Amino acid sequence: LRLIYTTTAVQRKNVGASGPEKYTEAFIKKQVEEFNLGKRHLANMMGEDPETFTQEDIDRAITYLFPSGLFDKRARPIMKHPTEIFPEQRKIQWGEDGRPFHFLFYTGKQSYYSLMHETYGKLLSVLKYQDQLPAQDLPPQKEKRNLAGYRWLTKIELEEILLEKLSDYDYSRFIQLLQKLMTLPCGEIEEEYIKKFSKEVPVQLQKVVIEPLKYDERGVAFSTGEGARKTARATAVVYDNGSGKITVNGIDVLHYFPVLQDREQLLFPFQFLGRVGKHDMVCTVSGGGRSAQAGAIRLASAKALRSFVTEKEVEFMRQAGLLTYDPRVKERKKPGQEGARRKFTWKKR
16 A cells, blocks of 8 residues: 555545534534633723623724724624524534434424424324214313413514524414314313413503592592694593583584594594593693694593593403504605605606
8 A cells, every 4th residue: 555645735624515514512612712712812902801891891892993884783893602693503403423313303494393293293182082082962062262361472482482483384384283273172181282382461451550530629520631643732621421512722622623524533432432422521732733633632532531431441442442542643755756655747858
């Protein structure tokens, strides 16, 4: 045998052919050591104590030492901890021989497909349980789980659990499978499993404090509310045991709002609760146009009416949008065109 001399260039490992770097525990540990060493050097360069040098100090030092005018912040130089840079889901997925641990690794979404397998297994177990029930005309119908006040996890929340990116189609398939499991006659035996992928929606009424009724010198109960719409601001005082009289800035509502549409908008909270003609209302409004003022008074009167009704009716009002501020404003005019959306008339010459 004859030894053939080879250069170091031939002996050098082909990094491109070996594929992407595998983020093993040893690799992450090495990166952490290099980060800590670089952090100490950076602290010494800035004249700071390495033991109290925080991530904010690192970012400030990098910005000072490497000023960059690049628009995209992702292209600017950074120095972050390796756990923030390298994806967590790729840390421990293969052994020392390079073979992946999970049999679904090469699907590209092993956590997602594993979850689908598990959920479908739950579905089959529930169906098997139903088939083992005594033969009857109809299987025994148990009380179905009430999901009122709950919502499914969003796609982003599910991605944070699985540590994988999902498409809208993948997310909808999983939610459909959960809904099918939940609607089975005996699906409540897997209620704990379903709860893992749903969240309780807090009731809005628990966050809003409704002021109690007040009484004037005549002993008449009243409540006050404030509302806004565009640049209009309104305050409404609703009195109990009234005749339906409404005044706006000291003027009768028929004269202040001659347009029927504005009066209908103003009276909608009373109509929704079936209280038209049962209350008197005194309003003060300023700013905006007639339509904006009517919307502001509607919101103010709806807030004032909360003190006269039950919590259940208040929740119905919230669901109908009566207690929600309307954030819409006039769209600005754009340069080069006639209005906010309208373009100039095109002329050939």
